[in-house]
Amino acid sequence: MSDTHEPTAEPEAFDGLRAFVSTGGIRSETTVTEIPSPSRLAPFSIALAADVSGVEHGVDSDLGTGRFIALYDPSEPAGWAGAFRIVTFAQAPLEPEIGVDEFVADVTWSWLVDALAAHGAEYDHASGTATKIISRGYGDLADQGDGAQLELRASWTPRGTDLVAHVEAWEEIVAMLAGLPPSSDGVTLLGPRRLARD
Template identity: 60%
Template sequence: MPIDGGSGTSAPFEQARASLESARIRADLVVTSIPSPTQVAPYSIALAGDVRQKVHGEDSELGTGRFILLHDPEGQPAWDGDFRVVCFAQAPLEAEIGTDPFLAEVTWSWLTDALDARGAKYTAASGTATTIVSTGFGELAEQGTGAKIELRASWTPTDLDLAAHVEGWVELLCMLAGLPPAAEGVSVLSARRAGRD
């Protein structure tokens, strides 16, 4: 089943959509099509990803993220092209890891390494990595101290092999959640969607 998103037709956008559908998704990640933004570009696709692990018979969320592909046939100067990928990834951390001064740099390098390892070609990459450490008080005191890492990034793909970009984002989500790098146990995105609809 095709990925939802966008309206009208654009040959490059349809080629990009087909490429996204061929992305290989890890079995421990659930990826779904979600409503995409309509104000930023004429064409867009949005995906949500959630890493889940069985704990005491229930699913507990380990990490979450969003992957958005934007396309403006006329291009946008800030993009340095006519396509732009925008992604978000977030995962909880142990409090002591959240205070590591190198965590933000490591998180950014995980994204670029994951993209590079899959052969994703891109330019004009930018982003922020934010560590949040929180302590509960009063009625929330039992939550104790916790932390999470958030990465917001964007880049311009330089070709329409966008499966590599989705696969890099998937690997980033799994690394943030503490899962080992994938070697086997992947499935095709379009097949996973068809099985759930």
């Protein structure tokens, strides 16, 4: 007797994310596109890229870039506490003197929390890292001088199935890491390039 069980269909929540991409997102300074998604993390996934300053995805923007992946597994894996899990990444360059500021990572994580709250994106089980990367060129790269970069990697379990507020908050973070002001009330106006002066 053959198994007539139909595979689980892609969740309707992904349609909302594709509609978000088709509207151009919430910020004129970013370009959001759908990109190939990883196939081994969950039965279903969708991935988006955002690049600052209208740069089409393909070559990451020098000003800031990010990735947003929504995973769906109806078996609700341990640690997710739900069928959906969001995984994000954002990075942007910093002035070296700001990169050494001891509070940059803390402020970056607070931006994520504030952006999620400002967009009404409710979640559980958040985790992540904020990483400062300080670099110095040597040899043929010595002329580049010192450089710094800020990276935010975070994941969380959304409450409910409407993922649009979550992708809005992520697009906000990508822009803010690039030094742009927030577009929403409830997110601090401090930028990483201004921390040392404030």
